[in-house]
Amino acid sequence: MKKINTLKSLLLLITVLTFSMCEDSEKIQFVVKDSFDIEPIEIKGLKGQISYNLSTTADISELLDNASSFVKAEVESIAISLVDYSGNSIEGNIKISSGSLTFLDQNVSISETPSALTIPSGVINILSILKTGVFPVTIEGVVNPAIAGNDFELRLTFVVKAVVE
Amino acid sequence: MKKLIIGALLAFSTTISYAQLDFGTILEGNVADANRYAEGYLEPLAVGFGQGINGGWYSTAKTHKFLGLDIKVIASGAIVPSEKESFTFNNSDYGSIKLDDSSLSQAQLPTILGSKELGDRPLLEFSSNGGSISTSSLPGFNQIIKDNIGLNAVPSSMVQVGLGLFKNTDLKVRFIPKQTIDDNEFSVFGIGIMHDIKQWIPGVKLLPFHLSAFGGYTNIKSAVLLDASNNPDQVVELDTNSYVFQLVASKKLAFLTVFGGVGTTSYKSDLSVLGVFNTSNTDTPIVDPITLNYTGSNLRANLGIDIKLLFLNISAEYAVQEYDTLTATVGFSIR
Numbered sequence: 001m002k003k004i005n006t007l008k009s010l011l012l013l014i015t016v017l018t019f020s021m022c023e024d025s026e027k028i029q030f031v032v033k034d035s036f037d038i039e040p041i042e043i044k045g046l047k048g049q050i051s052y053n054l055s056t057t058a059d060i061s062e063l064l065d066n067a068s069s070f071v072k073a074e075v076e077s078i079a080i081s082l083v084d085y086s087g088n089s090i091e092g093n094i095k096i097s098s099g100s101l102t103f104l105d106q107n108v109s110i111s112e113t114p115s116a117l118t119i120p121s122g123v124i125n126i127l128s129i130l131k132t133g134v135f136p137v138t139i140e141g142v143v144n145p146a147i148a149g150n151d152f153e154l155r156l157t158f159v160v161k162a163v164v165e
Numbered sequence: 166m167k168k169l170i171i172g173a174l175l176a177f178s179t180t181i182s183y184a185q186l187d188f189g190t191i192l193e194g195n196v197a198d199a200n201r202y203a204e205g206y207l208e209p210l211a212v213g214f215g216q217g218i219n220g221g222w223y224s225t226a227k228t229h230k231f232l233g234l235d236i237k238v239i240a241s242g243a244i245v246p247s248e249k250e251s252f253t254f255n256n257s258d259y260g261s262i263k264l265d266d267s268s269l270s271q272a273q274l275p276t277i278l279g280s281k282e283l284g285d286r287p288l289l290e291f292s293s294n295g296g297s298i299s300t301s302s303l304p305g306f307n308q309i310i311k312d313n314i315g316l317n318a319v320p321s322s323m324v325q326v327g328l329g330l331f332k333n334t335d336l337k338v339r340f341i342p343k344q345t346i347d348d349n350e351f352s353v354f355g356i357g358i359m360h361d362i363k364q365w366i367p368g369v370k371l372l373p374f375h376l377s378a379f380g381g382y383t384n385i386k387s388a389v390l391l392d393a394s395n396n397p398d399q400v401v402e403l404d405t406n407s408y409v410f411q412l413v414a415s416k417k418l419a420f421l422t423v424f425g426g427v428g429t430t431s432y433k434s435d436l437s438v439l440g441v442f443n444t445s446n447t448d449t450p451i452v453d454p455i456t457l458n459y460t461g462s463n464l465r466a467n468l469g470i471d472i473k474l475l476f477l478n479i480s481a482e483y484a485v486q487e488y489d490t491l492t493a494t495v496g497f498s499i500r
Contacts, residue, residue: 028281028304029283031299034299163283
């Protein structure tokens with residue numbers, strides 16, 4: 001009986017060692033892709049203008065649970081649309097930036113149908129912005145023809161792709 | 166193993182929590198999806214156990230004399246085939262889970278014993294109540310296993326006692342009462358019979374080797390508490406039954422015995438996630454969300470050597486089967 005107990009102890013030791021050896025010292029990483037909307041930007045009194053400069057902020061604190069675990073984060077795409085615009089679309093160049101980071105600077109056609117603009121991957125890391133909990137956004141545009149509406153909204157949805165662990 | 170299971174099941178919910186979804190929400194979205202995903206993801210673990218615990222029953226075809234005895238510790242590793250390191254995810258098989266890359270209709274995702282590298286884990290989009298979030302598919306843990314035991318295998322271990330009865334027949338018993346280590350419980354029971362058939366075959370019984378027939382059954386029950394402190398009812402249970410029937414031959418050469426066997430093996434593994442999982446969107450909890458059954462049978466051929474060093478018998482064998490299995494035993498034998 002003593003030998004059986006000894007063997008049982010040895011077995012348990014082997015089992016415990018085997019199990020414990022499977023501990024992972026490295027953290028497991030995940031890519032998480034989520035989107036957030038910024039508050040619709042009300043645009044009034046710009047009818048006939050050929051340029052505009054808007055700014056707003058988005059509260060992204062809900063994305064920040066365990067923010068210290070973020071490894072990197074970048075904007076994957078931005079969807080832009082108009083609401084209650086009296087014309088068909090706004091054509092021209094648009095530049096969307098946050099602080100010193102410029103996400104895109106290109107010619108687009110903005111209408112009431114959201115159009116997703118893809119941001120090149122690996123270019124801009126927004127980790128420092130995410131950690132502040134507030135996402136400031138600046139939108140500058142030069143349009144042709146001139147803006148047709150005098151009271152409408154511009155809506156932006158950011159898709160953020162982050163590596164977390 | 167506890168780390169693997171909890172890591173696999175909870176890594177998901179931990180990550181998802183970044184976007185205010187949780188495991189309960191995913192289950193609520195579609196319990197069938199969760200079962201389907203888990204079936205592919207956990208298959209190597211369940212099948213590996215079913216295949217691995219068939220090793221080490223014998224290290225010779227020679228039966229004991231009456232009341233002869235052997236006791237040994239058995240350690241096995243069922244090697245996970247490379248094609249079982251991933252499983253095919255088809256969009257059409259799922260309701261609320263889709264590949265994030267809309268240009269794909271199917272993709273290979275890691276199993277629990279596959280890769281953990283981000284590049285090998287396509288993003289999946291989870292939809293729930295009009296919202297959605299995409300996250301990497303679950304990680305595999307093959308590198309951790311390889312780093313620690315040298316190969317990607319499902320480990321198992323047990324104790325076995327063999328006793329010589331009458332007419333050159335051995336009774337073999339595997340038994341470990343329920344043991345608890347941290348939050349992990351397991352128990353083992355197995356029984357086998359080996360009978361010398363050479364004695365019944367005229368002419369053959371004079372040949373200088375041993376030949377026996379063997380049949381064995383092993384059951385391993387294990388349970389892992391997912392959250393012992395806060396949700397002690399949430400548990401992952403793995404109940405594995407395995408059978409093996411073989412013809413076994415051996416030849417003793419000085420202190421060395423070469424043995425081998427051919428026959429069949431079969432297994433039935435039931436894996437369940439039990440407990441009450443609350444959801445964030447309704448007051449209806451999900452109870453016992455995942456129940457999976459794995460069965461299989463295949464031919465089994467093994468070859469091994471047993472070395473006798475004073476009173477110790479040390480053996481090693483390699484079995485060719487669905488998951489090839491390496492087994493090592495240490496013990497002693499009397500009569």
